[in-house]
Amino acid sequence: MTEAETPLAFAEHDHSCCSTDVLARAEDMVRAQGLRLTPVRRRALEILLESHQAMGAYDVLARLAEDGFGTQPPVAYRALEFLVEHGLAHRIRRLNAFAACMHPGEAHSPAFFICTGCNQVAEAPGGGVAAAMGDAARAVGFRIERLNIEAAGLCPACQEGA
Amino acid sequence: MTEAETPLAFAEHDHSCCSTDVLARAEDMVRAQGLRLTPVRRRALEILLESHQAMGAYDVLARLAEDGFGTQPPVAYRALEFLVEHGLAHRIRRLNAFAACMHPGEAHSPAFFICTGCNQVAEAPGGGVAAAMGDAARAVGFRIERLNIEAAGLCPACQEGA
DNA sequence: CTTGACTTGTTACGATATAACATAACAATA
DNA sequence: TATTGTTATGTTATATCGTAACAAGTCAAG
Numbered sequence: 001m002t003e004a005e006t007p008l009a010f011a012e013h014d015h016s017c018c019s020t021d022v023l024a025r026a027e028d029m030v031r032a033q034g035l036r037l038t039p040v041r042r043r044a045l046e047i048l049l050e051s052h053q054a055m056g057a058y059d060v061l062a063r064l065a066e067d068g069f070g071t072q073p074p075v076a077y078r079a080l081e082f083l084v085e086h087g088l089a090h091r092i093r094r095l096n097a098f099a100a101c102m103h104p105g106e107a108h109s110p111a112f113f114i115c116t117g118c119n120q121v122a123e124a125p126g127g128g129v130a131a132a133m134g135d136a137a138r139a140v141g142f143r144i145e146r147l148n149i150e151a152a153g154l155c156p157a158c159q160e161g162a
Numbered sequence: 163m164t165e166a167e168t169p170l171a172f173a174e175h176d177h178s179c180c181s182t183d184v185l186a187r188a189e190d191m192v193r194a195q196g197l198r199l200t201p202v203r204r205r206a207l208e209i210l211l212e213s214h215q216a217m218g219a220y221d222v223l224a225r226l227a228e229d230g231f232g233t234q235p236p237v238a239y240r241a242l243e244f245l246v247e248h249g250l251a252h253r254i255r256r257l258n259a260f261a262a263c264m265h266p267g268e269a270h271s272p273a274f275f276i277c278t279g280c281n282q283v284a285e286a287p288g289g290g291v292a293a294a295m296g297d298a299a300r301a302v303g304f305r306i307e308r309l310n311i312e313a314a315g316l317c318p319a320c321q322e323g324a
Numbered sequence: 325c326t327t328g329a330c331t332t333g334t335t336a337c338g339a340t341a342t343a344a345c346a347t348a349a350c351a352a353t354a
Numbered sequence: 355t356a357t358t359g360t361t362a363t364g365t366t367a368t369a370t371c372g373t374a375a376c377a378a379g380t381c382a383a384g
Contacts, residue, residue, distance in 0.1 A: 010302065010303075010304070036330085036331085038331070038332085040331090040332075056370080056371075057371070057372075058370075058371075069332085069333090070332065070333050070334075071333090071334090072333070072334060072335080073371080073372065073373080074332090074333080074334085074372090074373075074374090075332075075333070075334095077371095077372065077373075078331085078332080093255035093256055093310070093312075094255055094310055096340090096370080096371060096372095111295065111298060113299065113302070113304045113306075115304075116307070122302070122304075124298050124299075124302060125298065126295075126298065128294035128295075128297060128298060129291055129294040129295050129298065129311070131294070132290040132291040132293070132294045133273060133286070133291050133311065133313055135290065136273065136286045136287060136290070136291065137275065137286070137313065137315070139287075140172065140173075140275070140284070140286075140318070141172075141317070141318035141321075142172070142275045142277075142284075142313070142315055142316070142317055142318065143315045143316045143321055144275075144313045144314075144315040145278070145313075145314055145315040145316070146313070146314040146315070147311075147312070147313045147314075148255070148256060148310065148311070148312045148313075148314075149295065149310070149311050150255075150309070150310045150311075151295060151299060151304070151306045151307075151308070151309050151310075152306075152307055152308040152309075152310075153299070153304055153305045153306040153307040153308070154304070154305045154307070155303075155304055156302070156303035156304065159303075159305055198350095198361085198362085200362070200363090202362090202363075203362095218339085218340080219340070219341080220339075220340075231363085231364090232363065232364050232365080233364085233365090234364070234365060234366080235340080235341065235342080236341090236342075236343090236363085236364075236365085237363075237364070237365095239340095239341065239342075240362080240363080258339080258340060258341095258371095
């Protein structure tokens with residue numbers, strides 16, 4: 001399933017597939033790169049995958065602690081940092097939170113739609129935006145290393161409710 | 163001076179103009195909208211305008227306190243919130259910091275270049291970026307209310323140094 | 325079965341942000 | 355000019371987010 005075909009978080013979909021699918025691809029990817037998806041890291045990813053809402057580090061930590069992992073902030077931050085570092089999760093700065101990446105392994109520049117109604121976060125293809133940003137950068141000689149694109153607003157369902 | 167013509171923060175420029183210029187336009191804008199650019203708010207804006215670096219709320223607070231304003235966090239956060247709310251400043255989420263808007267009053271959707279070398283922050287020209295995001299949003303029925311686009315990397319000067 | 329790299333865990337602290345409430349300034353009247 | 359409703363300022367206190375520094379455990383390579 002390519003990025004363009006992936007159902008968006010907002011759309012109705014069989015969520016269990018999101019989880020198993022992404023998890024499987026994550027494992028492949030990690031193995032291919034000689035990285036270690038250790039128990040904490042894997043569990044952290046599973047936790048993020050349980051919903052399309054972004055989770056704060058402390059929420060993830062609480063869940064990890066329940067499962068017998070460490071109880072202190074660095075435990076969560078390190079696991080999350082690993083996931084972000086290797087493209088298995090994204091950091092949503094607007095929310096001081098993290099969300100599982102829905103397209104691990106694929107080259108993609110993520111753009112996020114954050115619904116202020118239902119708190120769901122959808123990862124949209126942001127190629128166009130990134131390209132526009134790249135043009136602007138080139139024009140002024142700036143070298144982009146990381147790019148964060150985040151839009152807050154209302155998803156289709158929450159627009160109706162409002 | 164239109165957005166496209168405004169010198170970028172990274173480029174050499176007479177910075178005193180940035181400050182006086184923007185401040186004057188800010189006052190016009192505020193008056194036109196019946197808002198109140200009170201002493202704290204005005205001073206907070208001046209402080210942000212002193213450089214093109216983004217400042218943390220606590221840094222701004224310290225400066226405000228020196229000038230006889232309140233000493234507690236809400237003092238700074240409220241002044242900054244006002245500035246952001248009315249387009250006189252922007253919040254750089256990646257840095258947990260704030261930067262004066264260089265184009266107050268003009269409709270513009272801010273995109274930022276954040277130099278990790280010198281910590282300067284430039285507001286990128288180009289509505290092309292926002293347009294691309296708007297397209298993506300329309301495609302999935304999302305209604306954007308706020309948009310954050312932040313690129314971290316190296317400005318021209320810092321690329322040479324590296 | 326040791327070495328060296330990495331991972332996990334802890335304590336302790338620092339940085340960022342907001343809630344809740346009291347007081348003061350202001351604007352528009354009566 | 356008193357009164358009243360609104361907005362702004364300031365405070366205390368606390369919530370939330372994030373990291374530095376160090377100790378102990380794991381594990382593959384030699």
